[in-house]
Amino acid sequence: MVSRVGMVLEREGAEYRVSSDGAELRAVLRGKVKRDTPKVVAGDRVDLEPEAAGELWGITRVHPRRTVLERRIPLGRGTRPVVSNVDQVLVVTAARHPEPIPSVIDRLLVLAEANDIPASVVINKIDLGPNAPLQARYEKAGYAVHPVSVKGGDGIGGLRALLPGKATVVTGPSGAGKSSLLNLLAPGLELRTGELSEKVGRGRQTTVSARMVPLGEGAWLVDTPGFSEVGLWGLEPLGLAQCFPEMRPLLGCCKYADCRHLDEPGCAIRQAVQDGTIDADRYASYRLLLQETEAEPADWE
């Protein structure tokens, strides 16, 4: 007997906040679901049954996940889900203040691509002046770019138009204006802004918990504080070029099938960089991230 269906908003220890028919319920895992790994995460659609006693509900089944944002665990131990059924990722950067670091943005875009989640770039703080080179960099790579000012309101209407009916992850480097943007899009959220967030050492254990924030009418913002800490290790090095949209059409054109596009002869990617069809700086990011996929932090978990 399935009493109702819901969507997991957030995990709180052994309990889950679940949205169901406009109500918010508290639930615990029951039966087979309890023994299963991977465990239930925010964004999961679940079947619920009333518990025999008290106000808790039991989660008896997880529906198949449309998409899942995973973090990878080194030493071939696989992946752990962070949030499921995400429809898109917005990578937010400032036009300036702080000065954008393209390799950081590239890394976040690769994470989205590696999880098969469509991504676009938001360039915030254009009230401080445009950043045409940054915009051109990502448009040339094939991304939709949205120049906005959370402060002045420019471009925000266009951003809102991307949200209906979707679950959207907002991510980006510190100081870009993510919390300011989330507060604007989801009034009542009241995230703190303007402070330097705690830097988390790459090798340290990071809790990556996600939360679904309702925007109404089937739109959700996904708050994943740890998304930018999600590691690339374990991403198949040969699959990295697949995560650069501008490289995808050329894959298979290199002389060697297992070309890593570094110094191999007859490399179509390096040729495209020389010809200027692929941005040299994006290619530099590719080389940097390739190293990251091949290195594994020793003391992670």
Ligand SMILES: Nc1nc2c(ncn2[C@@H]2O[C@H](COP(=O)(O)OP(=O)(O)OP(=O)(O)O)[C@@H](O)[C@H]2O)c(=O)[nH]1
């Ligand atoms: N000039 C200008 N400043 C902005 C804009 N949006 C945000 N800011 C300011 O930029 C600073 C950082 O904004 P936050 O929203 O805290 O940035 P964040 O991306 O959440 O940063 P972390 O939480 O550290 O990751 C704050 O002082 C904001 O007031 C904007 O559109 N224009």
Ligand SMILES: [Mg+2]
């Ligand atoms: Mg913030």
Ligand SMILES: [Zn+2]
């Ligand atoms: Zn190649």
